[in-house]
Each structure stands twice: as structure tokens, then as C-alpha cells.
Amino acid sequence: QQQVKQSPQSLIVQKGGISIINCAYENTAFDYFPWYQQFPGKGPALLIAIRPDVSEKKEGRFTISFNKSAKQFSLHIMDSQPGDSATYFCAAENSNSGYALNFGKGTSLLVTP
Amino acid sequence: EADIYQTPRYLVIGTGKKITLECSQTMGHDKMYWYQQDPGMELHLIHYSYGVNSTEKGDLSSESTVSRIRTEHFPLTLESARPSHTSQYLCASTLGGNYGYTFGSGTRLTVV
Numbered sequence: 001q002q003q004v005k006q007s008p009q010s011l012i013v014q015k016g017g018i019s020i021i022n023c024a025y026e027n028t029a030f031d032y033f034p035w036y037q038q039f040p041g042k043g044p045a046l047l048i049a050i051r052p053d054v055s056e057k058k059e060g061r062f063t064i065s066f067n068k069s070a071k072q073f074s075l076h077i078m079d080s081q082p083g084d085s086a087t088y089f090c091a092a093e094n095s096n097s098g099y100a101l102n103f104g105k106g107t108s109l110l111v112t113p
Numbered sequence: 114e115a116d117i118y119q120t121p122r123y124l125v126i127g128t129g130k131k132i133t134l135e136c137s138q139t140m141g142h143d144k145m146y147w148y149q150q151d152p153g154m155e156l157h158l159i160h161y162s163y164g165v166n167s168t169e170k171g172d173l174s175s176e177s178t179v180s181r182i183r184t185e186h187f188p189l190t191l192e193s194a195r196p197s198h199t200s201q202y203l204c205a206s207t208l209g210g211n212y213g214y215t216f217g218s219g220t221r222l223t224v225v
Binding site for chain 1 (some may be wrong): 152154155158215
């Protein structure tokens with residue numbers, strides 16, 4: 001059962017535009033929500049993460065928006081660049097369960113020049 | 114640079130062969146994981162470990178086994194490789210406690 005639902009599956013954005021990827025979860029015990037970026041031939045790399053006690057976290061051009069009541073969170077990439085073209089995965093974890101991260105299915109982002 | 118290393122980087126083997134994929138990390142992380150991923154697709158948890166002599170099966174049964182004799186080493190063994198095992202295998206580790214995972218670069222396995 002997919003515990004974290006991610007959309008869209010693929011996304012094409014023009015250079016300079018805003019890329020938005022959405023994720024939703026059901027398990028209210030999740031208390032950690034990271035985003036990973038993966039380039040072809042590489043392992044995923046931690047991009048940015050948020051805990052549910054804050055509604056937004058910004059690091060450079062990357063922002064996570066978190067809506068606890070709706071059980072949704074999203075990644076916004078401002079001023080998208082061709083170098084941002086990659087696959088993005090959202091994930092969620094219950095740090096008290098002793099279990100592993102639950103990943104979304106991924107979003108393939110292409111930023112066109 | 115990631116301090117988690119996977120070898121080999123690429124491997125082509127015949128059906129029925131036994132293989133071991135290596136994963137080592139130098140960060141002293143207790144928690145380690147193996148994921149299977151088709152290119153650009155979702156990650157499926159195969160096995161995980163919370164420390165030495167601790168191993169658990171994940172959601173995806175891939176007819177593989179793991180061992181954790183040393184903190185830094187978490188090898189994955191396929192007893193009898195099949196074409197359905199053709200995939201990328203990713204190893205990861207973490208301190209836990211919301212510190213995020215560090216992934217290796219993966220082993221791209223092709224079974225012919």
C-alpha cells in the first residue's frame with residue numbers, strides 16, 4: 001500500500017518558471033518529511049526536509065509547504081533551471097516506529113531552456 | 114561527497130548465479146537499507162538493519178538475503194539470480210532521528 005502519494009508523475013517547466021510537486025499522506029504518526037533529488041545514474045540525495053510543527057521551510061530556491069490538517073506537503077522550485085532537471089521523491093517517516101522512510105513514486109522534472 | 118560506497122557499479126551475470134552486492138559506509142550509522150529501483154522509478158525497500166546482527170525484510174521480496182556483522186558493512190546476496198532481478202540496487206544509511214538518508218551511487222545489475 002502506497003503510504004505517500006505523489007503527483008504529477010512528470011512535469012515540464014520553462015526556465016525561470018516555478019515547479020510544483022505535491023504529496024499526500026494518511027498516517028498522522030509521520031513526523032518527518034524529506035524531499036530527495038536524483039540525477040540519472042546516481043543515488044537520491046537529500047534536498048530539503050520539514051517537520052510538521054512548521055508550515056514552510058525555504059532553502060535557496062527550494063521551498064516545502066506543509067499543510068498538517070490536509071495531510072499534504074509540496075515542493076516548490078522557484079526560478080527553475082535546466083540543471084534542476086531530475087527525478088524528485090517525497091518521503092515520510094514515523095521516527096517512533098523504528099521503520100524506514102516511505103517514498104512517493106517520484107516526479108520526473110524537465111526544465112527547458 | 115557521500116561516504117557510502119557500493120560495488121560493483123555495474124554487473125552482468127548469467128541466470129542462476131549467486132552474487133553479492135557490497136555496501137560500506139564510514140559514517141558510523143547504525144541504520145542501513147537496501148532499495149531496488151528501476152531507472153527513474155519508485156524505490157522499493159528490500160531489507161533493512163538497525164545495527165549489528167539486526168536484519169529485517171522490507172516490502173519487496175526479492176529472494177535475497179543480507180547480513181550485518183559489522184556496523185559499516187551491509188552486503189546483499191542473491192542466491193540464484195533471475196532476469197526479473199535486473200534492476201538498480203541502492204544502499205542507504207542514516208543516524209536515524211530525522212537526519213535523512215545518505216544513498217550510495219547504486220549497483221546496476223543485469224541478469225541474462
